[in-house]
Amino acid sequence: MKIFPPQIWRLKEELYSIVFGKCEDCGEIMYPYRPVCRKCGSMRVIKVKSKGYGTLIRYTISYQHREGYEKLSPMIVGSVLLDEGIEIAAPISADPEEVRKGMRLQAALRKYYVDSSNGLIVYGIKFRPADQD
Amino acid sequence: MVVIVGASIVPINRYYESSAEDLAFEAYKGLTGELKDRPKADVVVISSTYAELSTNSVNLANKIASYLGHQGSAVMRVEAGESGGPAVYTAFSLIKSGIADSVLLIGVEKMADQHGKTIQEYTARGLNYKDYLAGIMPVHYAALMMKKYMEVYKVDYDYFVNWPVKMHSYAVENPMAMLKFKVTPQQVKDSSVISEPIRLYDTGARGDGAAVVLLTSEEVARKYSDDLAKLQSVKGSSSDLEVSTSAMAVRDLALKLGDSVRDYYVQVHDSYSVAAAIQLEDLGLLPRGRSLTELDSVEVNLEGGLKARGYPGGATAVYQLAEIYLQLTQKFKGRTTSKEKALMISTDDLMTVAYGAKVIRE
Numbered sequence A: 001m002k003i004f005p006p007q008i009w010r011l012k013e014e015l016y017s018i019v020f021g022k023c024e025d026c027g028e029i030m031y032p033y034r035p036v037c038r039k040c041g042s043m044r045v046i047k048v049k050s051k052g053y054g055t056l057i058r059y060t061i062s063y064q065h066r067e068g069y070e071k072l073s074p075m076i077v078g079s080v081l082l083d084e085g086i087e088i089a090a091p092i093s094a095d096p097e098e099v100r101k102g103m104r105l106q107a108a109l110r111k112y113y114v115d116s117s118n119g120l121i122v123y124g125i126k127f128r129p130a131d132q133d
Numbered sequence B: 001m002v003v004i005v006g007a008s009i010v011p012i013n014r015y016y017e018s019s020a021e022d023l024a025f026e027a028y029k030g031l032t033g034e035l036k037d038r039p040k041a042d043v044v045v046i047s048s049t050y051a052e053l054s055t056n057s058v059n060l061a062n063k064i065a066s067y068l069g070h071q072g073s074a075v076m077r078v079e080a081g082e083s084g085g086p087a088v089y090t091a092f093s094l095i096k097s098g099i100a101d102s103v104l105l106i107g108v109e110k111m112a113d114q115h116g117k118t119i120q121e122y123t124a125r126g127l128n129y130k131d132y133l134a135g136i137m138p139v140h141y142a143a144l145m146m147k148k149y150m151e152v153y154k155v156d157y158d159y160f161v162n163w164p165v166k167m168h169s170y171a172v173e174n175p176m177a178m179l180k181f182k183v184t185p186q187q188v189k190d191s192s193v194i195s196e197p198i199r200l201y202d203t204g205a206r207g208d209g210a211a212v213v214l215l216t217s218e219e220v221a222r223k224y225s226d227d228l229a230k231l232q233s234v235k236g237s238s239s240d241l242e243v244s245t246s247a248m249a250v251r252d253l254a255l256k257l258g259d260s261v262r263d264y265y266v267q268v269h270d271s272y273s274v275a276a277a278i279q280l281e282d283l284g285l286l287p288r289g290r291s292l293t294e295l296d297s298v299e300v301n302l303e304g305g306l307k308a309r310g311y312p313g314g315a316t317a318v319y320q321l322a323e324i325y326l327q328l329t330q331k332f333k334g335r336t337t338s339k340e341k342a343l344m345i346s347t348d349d350l351m352t353v354a355y356g357a358k359v360i361r362e
């Protein structure tokens, strides 16, 4: 896949943090963020940044990968219940041996992809096992 | 009234010698052989989801229309979410509204020129761009849906095995099917893991294909054929992607379609076994959490489904419509339905876009 730098630049907020939309009129929560409420049509949708902590409620370990993602195999993708109460699907950066349902997770910046045609590296959020407090 | 006057399909397979145009021509030849008169089309509607990626070209609609000699027709390509449903909706609307008297609906997809990894790359582009960059694939979402289904309804993997076993048993009888062989529950359970719990036999079998359907107004229908079926209604809906045991777009579609689907022969879009279960349940055809153990009580996907008949991307819905026409006019060579009404459900891989079409024997 060929990466177009402006596409990554525009996406920086969503790639480097978890941003959801909250409708100020009806309270609807939407992930990913969008400017118009899917429930009431209001455009008073504000961006809310998650604190980046959550719990793994289920996951899949994948043994197939796309071209350019060889190093991620086997890849883990999970349903994460954020502490803000929203469930999202996200890549999990953990050893397949250590991953388990109910584990605490925290968001971390990780390498997503390297475009071999121009050397561009795409970073984004993955969830890793949370530090013990 | 919108009438289906003829339909033809090519077997889904790997066609290294054929382009998208060649495949469309093969299906078209089959259609013209069945008709009393050479088809004229006010509009040629093409359904193909991956055309730019898989054929490295744009403007496919005019290329195909021109290849088939339809100079002078209005031409367009319609797609949303790799199902082909929107093209059926468009063709129906053009005739129902009186804008056109005849529409040549063509579904075509070339999936086999590329390596399987490249196809995964194409299908991943249907996800939001952030997921796509992260390396996520639709099958990951499907695996999470399947796990949630297992949790909610307390079923194990054996429950899902029923689907591919049933689909393959039908495909054996369908000469146009891609995977014409039976599979045992053990073979399904031993197939390779793609993204656990999803195994190879839980996924649709992608291949090349082309299907054509000629739709006309009531006024011109008998000029072409005496074997007619009525396309009664086409509805559609859409939703966000959710990891759920139910699909909002399908539930909403079921409401729009109205009356009980029990009287209909039903085709669902079984991109994954869990997708088949969700659609059968959201339609109200089978009970929640038990649909795949009650498959013997309904007539569903008698052609073998995406699982075994094959999954030709954006051409799929046109295959469905063609097969249903052939079923209702008693021309289908394979396991046939006893019903006089049929309903096809067309969705994308993860059921965020859903279309339904009701067809009645004339």
Ligand SMILES: [Zn+2]
Pocket: A023, A024, A025, A026, A027, A028, A037, A038, A039, A040, A041, A042
């Ligand atoms: Zn709102």
